[in-house]
Amino acid sequence: MSGAFFKKWLQNIGKMKEEVRERFSQLWSRKEVKEEEWEELEAMLIQADIGPSMAVELVEEFRRLRETSKSGGDWQNWLYEKLLTFLKNSETRLFPNASLENLRVILLSGINGVGKTTTAGKIAHLLKEKGERVVLVGADTFRAAASEQLEVWAQRANCRYFRGSAGADPGAVVFDSINSARNNGDSVVIVDTAGRSHVNKNLLAELEKVVKVTKKLVEPPQLESLLVIDALTGQNAFSQVESIARVADLTGIILTKWDSQAKGGIIFRVVREFGLPVKYVGVGEGIEDLVPFEPEEFVRAIVY
Ligand SMILES: Nc1nc2c(ncn2[C@@H]2O[C@H](COP(=O)(O)OP(=O)(O)O)[C@@H](O)[C@H]2O)c(=O)[nH]1
Ligand SMILES: [Mg+2]
Structure with a gap:
């Protein structure tokens, strides 16, 4: 697989990167966050096609983390691990356990x-x-x-x-x-x-x-x-x-x-x-x- 195609694929995360991540970052460092701003974040995630149940889960957990952690804490590592657990249910390779000798x-x-x-x-x-x-x-x-x-x-x-x-x-x-x-x-x-x-x-x-x-x-x-x-x-x-x-x-x-x-x-x-x-x-x-x-x-x- 060429590097160019790999990049093209990653560039297309579009809204998830430009808006959502920026929003997480802003809300994390803000002193006070209004209730409707949390709702906006949730709506933004749903807009990015992530689906309501995961959107709610992400926002709730992020809020808890923000309230309990001291200033300067790390939200990015949390988000990385969290999003990864959504995806890590099983093997993404083709034929992970197949015998190559058989059809x-x-x-x-x-x-x-x-x-x-x-x-x-x-x-x-x-x-x-x-x-x-x-x-x-x-x-x-x-x-x-x-x-x-x-x-x-x-x-x-x-x-x-x-x-x-x-x-x-x-x-x-x-x-x-x-x-x-x-x-x-x-x-x-x-x-x-x-x-x-x-x-x-x-x-x-x-x-x-x-x-x-x-x-x-x-x-x-x-x-x-x-x-x-x-x-x-x-x-x-x-x-x-x-x-x-x-x-x-x-x-x-x-x-x-x-x-x-x-x-x-x-x-x-x-x-x-x-x-x-x-x-x-x-x-x-x-x-x-x-x-x-x-x-x-x-x-x-x-x-x-
Ligand atoms: N942009 C884009 N078009 C695709 C992609 N995959 C398929 N298409 C286009 O989608 C249309 C339908 O594809 P086709 O393989 O005939 O669909 P099928 O009816 O499911 O067999 C064709 O015009 C393809 O060129 C893709 O990954 N990106
Ligand atoms: Mg066809």
């Missing part, structure tokens, strides 16, 4: 337009660069355009592409693709599923079946079932993806469109609401615009 499978799910196909291409590229033998699988067999788009990404990433026959059952396609990957000596299968709306029962049933079929052939730690979320959807994301989360047996999250003015707080919110780690952040439309999520780096950039 690994990545399933990508999420609602329409969040960036699943693009992310499939980016991950394929990233893993190819690491020397993996990657095959991209299109489980969206009903839209011809969908398989063409994925095939273009396979060409860009210079990896194999497995196409199911038009109209074939997506579960069968995934089953065949995993067997094909084993026969072919591939090391990683990346499955791009059909974009689904959270209210479409058929597509949800289809996803459930794809997950079931996959789990018959590959189990965690060799399987990563990743939910792709558009960072811009903010608060709305949660009701939309709850139904997907119920059927997909998720192991992690990829947050896309971080480059499009996403608010930093959304990462904390996503981790808390789903109880899952963010594994990658999408920072653009290009093949290299995907960075592994690093909680320490991220929180340090917000706080210091």
Whole structure:
């Protein structure tokens, strides 16, 4: 990963850094703080997409700390540790406990337009660069355009592409693709599923079946079932993806469109609401615009 992309990612913490941190700093050193100023701080955190429960928790704890500590005390170290505990629920690396000798499978799910196909291409590229033998699988067999788009990404990433026959059952396609990957000596299968709306029962049933079929052939730690979320959807994301989360047996999250003015707080919110780690952040439309999520780096950039 290049330093430039890493920086781009950290620059995009936007509001969290410019306003929120300044505000913490001001309130810390002020002799007296009015009740409404605490409420403003809370509102500011919610504005940064951090979510109400964490906003309340942060402000309450910060107030207590301010009242009990002597002047000149350190609020930044407290905030650093506090924000980090919000993120440190589990492993952010991909396939942390997988055996590299055996086949690994990545399933990508999420609602329409969040960036699943693009992310499939980016991950394929990233893993190819690491020397993996990657095959991209299109489980969206009903839209011809969908398989063409994925095939273009396979060409860009210079990896194999497995196409199911038009109209074939997506579960069968995934089953065949995993067997094909084993026969072919591939090391990683990346499955791009059909974009689904959270209210479409058929597509949800289809996803459930794809997950079931996959789990018959590959189990965690060799399987990563990743939910792709558009960072811009903010608060709305949660009701939309709850139904997907119920059927997909998720192991992690990829947050896309971080480059499009996403608010930093959304990462904390996503981790808390789903109880899952963010594994990658999408920072653009290009093949290299995907960075592994690093909680320490991220929180340090917000706080210091
Ligand atoms: N700016 C930006 N655009 C992205 C990112 N990821 C995907 N996109 C764009 O989002 C749109 C939808 O992407 P696509 O992969 O087709 O979404 P899908 O329907 O979930 O498969 C495309 O125009 C992508 O170029 C990202 O990280 N940043
Ligand atoms: Mg797609």
